[in-house]
Amino acid sequence: MFGEVFNQHNWEAVKSSIYGKTAVDVERALAKEKRNLEDFKALISPAAMPYLEQMARLSQAATLKRFGKTIQMYVPLYLSNECQNICTYCAFSLDNKIRRRTLTDDEILKEVAVLKEMGYDHVLLVTGEANHTVGVPYLKNAIELLRPYFSHIAMEVQPLDQDEYETLIAAGLNTVLVYQETYHEGNYKIHHPKGNKSNFNYRLATPDRLGRAGVHKMGLGVLIGLEDWRSDCFYTALHLNYLEKTYWQTKYSISFPRLRPIEVGTNENTSHKSFDTYMSDKELVQLICAYRLFNEEVELSMSTRESEKFRNNVIKLGITSISAGSKTNPGGYVVEPQSLEQFEISDERSPQEIARMIRLQGYEPVWKDWDHALEFSNKS
Amino acid sequence: MLETSALTLAGKTFTSRLFTGTGKFNSAGLMEDALLASGSELVTVALKRVDLGGQQDDILSHLNHPQFNLLPNTSGVRTAKEAIFAAQLAREALETNWLKLEIHPDPKYLLPDPIETLKAAEELVKLGFIVLPYIHADPVLCKHLEEVGTAAVMPLGAPIGSNKGLRTRDFLEIIIEQSKVPVVVDAGIGSPSHAAEAMEMGADAVLVNTAIAVSENPVQMAQAFKLAVEAGRMAFEAKLAPAKNFAEASSPLTAFLED
Numbered sequence: 327m328f329g330e331v332f333n334q335h336n337w338e339a340v341k342s343s344i345y346g347k348t349a350v351d352v353e354r355a356l357a358k359e360k361r362n363l364e365d366f367k368a369l370i371s372p373a374a375m376p377y378l379e380q381m382a383r384l385s386q387a388a389t390l391k392r393f394g395k396t397i398q399m400y401v402p403l404y405l406s407n408e409c410q411n412i413c414t415y416c417a418f419s420l421d422n423k424i425r426r427r428t429l430t431d432d433e434i435l436k437e438v439a440v441l442k443e444m445g446y447d448h449v450l451l452v453t454g455e456a457n458h459t460v461g462v463p464y465l466k467n468a469i470e471l472l473r474p475y476f477s478h479i480a481m482e483v484q485p486l487d488q489d490e491y492e493t494l495i496a497a498g499l500n501t502v503l504v505y506q507e508t509y510h511e512g513n514y515k516i517h518h519p520k521g522n523k524s525n526f527n528y529r530l531a532t533p534d535r536l537g538r539a540g541v542h543k544m545g546l547g548v549l550i551g552l553e554d555w556r557s558d559c560f561y562t563a564l565h566l567n568y569l570e571k572t573y574w575q576t577k578y579s580i581s582f583p584r585l586r587p588i589e590v591g592t593n594e595n596t597s598h599k600s601f602d603t604y605m606s607d608k609e610l611v612q613l614i615c616a617y618r619l620f621n622e623e624v625e626l627s628m629s630t631r632e633s634e635k636f637r638n639n640v641i642k643l644g645i646t647s648i649s650a651g652s653k654t655n656p657g658g659y660v661v662e663p664q665s666l667e668q669f670e671i672s673d674e675r676s677p678q679e680i681a682r683m684i685r686l687q688g689y690e691p692v693w694k695d696w697d698h699a700l701e702f703s704n705k706s
Numbered sequence: 707m708l709e710t711s712a713l714t715l716a717g718k719t720f721t722s723r724l725f726t727g728t729g730k731f732n733s734a735g736l737m738e739d740a741l742l743a744s745g746s747e748l749v750t751v752a753l754k755r756v757d758l759g760g761q762q763d764d765i766l767s768h769l770n771h772p773q774f775n776l777l778p779n780t781s782g783v784r785t786a787k788e789a790i791f792a793a794q795l796a797r798e799a800l801e802t803n804w805l806k807l808e809i810h811p812d813p814k815y816l817l818p819d820p821i822e823t824l825k826a827a828e829e830l831v832k833l834g835f836i837v838l839p840y841i842h843a844d845p846v847l848c849k850h851l852e853e854v855g856t857a858a859v860m861p862l863g864a865p866i867g868s869n870k871g872l873r874t875r876d877f878l879e880i881i882i883e884q885s886k887v888p889v890v891v892d893a894g895i896g897s898p899s900h901a902a903e904a905m906e907m908g909a910d911a912v913l914v915n916t917a918i919a920v921s922e923n924p925v926q927m928a929q930a931f932k933l934a935v936e937a938g939r940m941a942f943e944a945k946l947a948p949a950k951n952f953a954e955a956s957s958p959l960t961a962f963l964e965d
Contacts, residue, residue: 390920391867394730477754543813570814575784577813623814690732697754699795700782 327534329527331568332561337510340367341557347371356380361620366563369616370556378612385615385644388622395689398625398647399677400448400480401441404656404668405429405468409454411521413507415549415585417668418454420521424666428459431471433661438475440659444651444677447694448478450503452654452668455484455522462490466497473498478696480545484522485532491539498698503545504532505581508552509561517552533565537573542701544569544576545627551585555605559613563620570621579625579647580617582610584632607636611643618644630671637673637680641687650680710939713910715748715888716804716836716857718775722747723905724935725777725890727915728765729755730867731924738768740918744928750777750806750913753792758799766800777838779806784819786826793830805830806860807839816866820847824854831855840892843874848881848889859885860913862893863904867916869896872903882908898927898934905938906946 347368355365356377368374369381406428409418417424429437441449451468453460465483472479480501481494491502508514511526518524536544546565548558559582566578584605605613610632617626628637628645630652637648653659654668675683681691713720726746731737741749749769757763769776778796783789786809793805807830809823810816818841830837836857841847843861851859861881864870871894872878882889888910895901901912914931921927 391869391916394916394919395732396730575811575813685733688732690734692755694757695754696782697758697792699758699792700754700780700788 327531328565328568329530331564332509332530335561335564337557340560341554343367344371344556344560347373349373349376352377355619356384363560363563363567363620366616366620367560369619370559370613374612374616375608378608378615381615381619382611382643385618386642388618389644389646392622393646396692397641397645397684397689398448398692398695399446399681400450400478400627400647400649401444401446401677402450402452402482402629402649402652402654403434403437403441403472404452404654404658405434405464406453406456406460407656407666407668408456408459409521410457411455411523412519413523414517414519415552417666427656427662427665428453428456428464429656429661431467433657434468434471436661437657437659438472442475445681445693446677447476448480448696449476450480450482450649452481453483457484457522462486462493466494469494469497469499473698477694477698480543482545485529486535488535488539491536491541495539495541499541500696500698500701501543501545501579502536502541503547503579503581504529504536505545505547505549505583506530506562506565507549508558509548509565510553510558513553533569534572537569537576541576543579543625545579545581547581547583549583549585550610551604555609555613559617563617566621566624577625578623579627581627581629582613582617583629584610610636611640614640614644630673631669633672634675638683638687641684641689648680650675650677710936710943713888715910720747720911721745722932722935723911723939724901724931725750725892725911725913726918726928727913728752728769729915730919732919734764734768736924737765737919738771740924740928741769741774742771743925743932744914744918745932746928747773747775748777748911749774750779750915751800752779752781753796754782756799758795775804776800776802777804777806778802779808779840781808781810781816783809784811784822785809786822786829789822789826790829790833793826793835794833797835803834804836805838807837807856818842818862820844823847824850827851827856828854838890843877843881845877845880845884848885852885852887856887858888858890858910860890860892863891863900864894864896866893868894869917870894871896871900872907875907878904878909879907898930901931902934902938902941905935906941908942911935 344367351368352374355368407418408426412420478500482503514526625646627647629649655665684691722745724746725748727750780789780792809819827837827839838858840860848859864873890911891904891909892913895914896917904912918927
């Protein structure tokens with residue numbers, strides 16, 4: 327289990343090791359063909375900043391070799407904003423007094439019609455954590471409902487047990503995203519004071535449960551803005567490294583969501599916006615390139631929380647999948663467009679506009695890159 | 707103009723010994739132009755990329771030329787069972803019993819699973835498929851596949867998409883020497899010189915995708931591969947002069963025997 331690997335590392339030691347990397351370490355890492363975790367530390371360190379252009383070129387070449395001139399398109403579908411957790415950064419937090427809504431079958435299908443109209447074939451289901459209303463039976467039903475419409479179904483919901491994942495995979499689930507948010511245990515507890523989510527270790531072991539359940543693909547990441555991003559991303563790379571060796575038949579993707587401003591509703595706690603550990607655009611580019619140079623095969627995903635200009639320019643730097651036209655509220659596409667969003671999106675262009683932008687850059691937007699027929703044995 | 711001999715594979719004649727893939731291009735239109743320029747007559751298509759139930763698939767509509775024979779592939783499956791299921795769907799949807807059998811449970815290097823591939827190949831041959839299996843450059847495995855009735859063997863030169871060339875050269879030579887079915891070197895061919903090298907060695911054909919799709923000018927690169935494959939084949943048929951690692955001694959050691 328990853329916990330054993332995790333416990334061999336000390337947060338402060340990791341952090342000072344990253345910040346202690348020098349130009350020599352960076353140059354050594356850049357010169358290698360295969361890079362290890364120490365090289366990754368050098369590439370995300372402040373010492374690598376002067377090498378950003380070189381990193382970008384290497385990252386572009388490595389991404390082209392593996393993924394070609396293609397960008398995978400996906401779209402989120404929020405099914406519910408009901409949530410029993412308190413997360414200091416999230417609009418769906420239990421203590422945020424908003425109207426709660428969970429979509430019915432009929433409403434889901436109305437939303438699906440809009441997504442199909444947009445051209446989507448890969449969908450990402452999102453919910454809060456409300457086990458009594460949005461538990462495994464609800465999710466299973468939703469997956470079965472969606473399966474005829476999408477070639478690839480991903481899910482970003484609360485962590486589940488292994489047998490629950492097995493049930494959902496058998497129903498047609500292909501990918502599960504589960505972000506640790508932060509690998510800093512103390513800060514994790516501060517940002518997740520209440521609800522099941524406050525259990526750091528259960529969340530940390532989720533990718534292991536997913537791997538044992540035989541999931542086709544899983545997505546890792548941290549929420550950038552909760553802690554020192556460099557240290558958190560090192561732990562993500564450490565986790566990836568462990569998972570690839572342990573669950574070698576599973577594919578992996580990484581996301582790097584930066585915190586966006588959220589509406590705090592009637593909640594008096596206005597500390598939501600006061601994060602002092604954000605990362606700059608330049609640093610995000612550094613991170614994307616560093617992930618690619620560390621791992622040529624991992625998928626790197628970018629959501630609409632980033633700006634138009636930024637998204638236009640990172641298409642060629644190592645990103646392999648992006649969303650477009652996203653709504654982050656349940657019913658946001660057609661059923662109830664006015665409800666509160668989980669986070670404010672920045673790039674509001676339509677999927678067609680994004681597809682055009684991708685083509686103008688000499689890449690092809692790919693709508694379909696999976697088929698339920700390929701995972702036959704899991705459903706028998 | 708001198709012509710090289712045609713390739714017969716599963717009873718079908720191919721003038722071009724360059725097989726091609728359809729992934730990684732920056733548009734379906736450019737893919738079409740490049741494949742036309744390559745002269746390729748056998749084009750592999752990933753099932754996962756095409757809309758099997760759909761009417762107007764973007765990739766398939768650009769492959770609608772009489773010279774292109776489709777070779778559906780099972781990329782994405784992890785077991786023999788999944789491969790067989792996917793193959794049957796492909797046969798139905800694309801109306802061909804040709805199949806590039808790819809089973810790579812390892813999504814990192816996409817290395818083929820020899821055990822599942824052999825199992826699936828045996829079953830698929832029985833089901834009437836023309837099976838071209840993607841496998842390691844393992845001479846014994848190639849003989850086993852030949853015995854269960856595959857139409858060819860497709861050993862790798864290096865990991866897919868790596869463009870590293872014929873890293874498995876010594877084993878490819880043994881496979882070519884021993885094989886009774888055509889040997890197609892698949893994966894790892896990164897430049898026209900690699901393709902020529904495989905053809906000079908006596909491979910019956912090569913399969914190229916990434917090196918064409920990802921180049922700055924895929925159409926020109928496709929032509930370059932076409933020429934390299936032809937040149938390599940022509941050289942093979944003309945019989946290469948043996949390579950020498952030493953100069954001829956001016957006073958031969960055995961000259962005294964002539965005295």
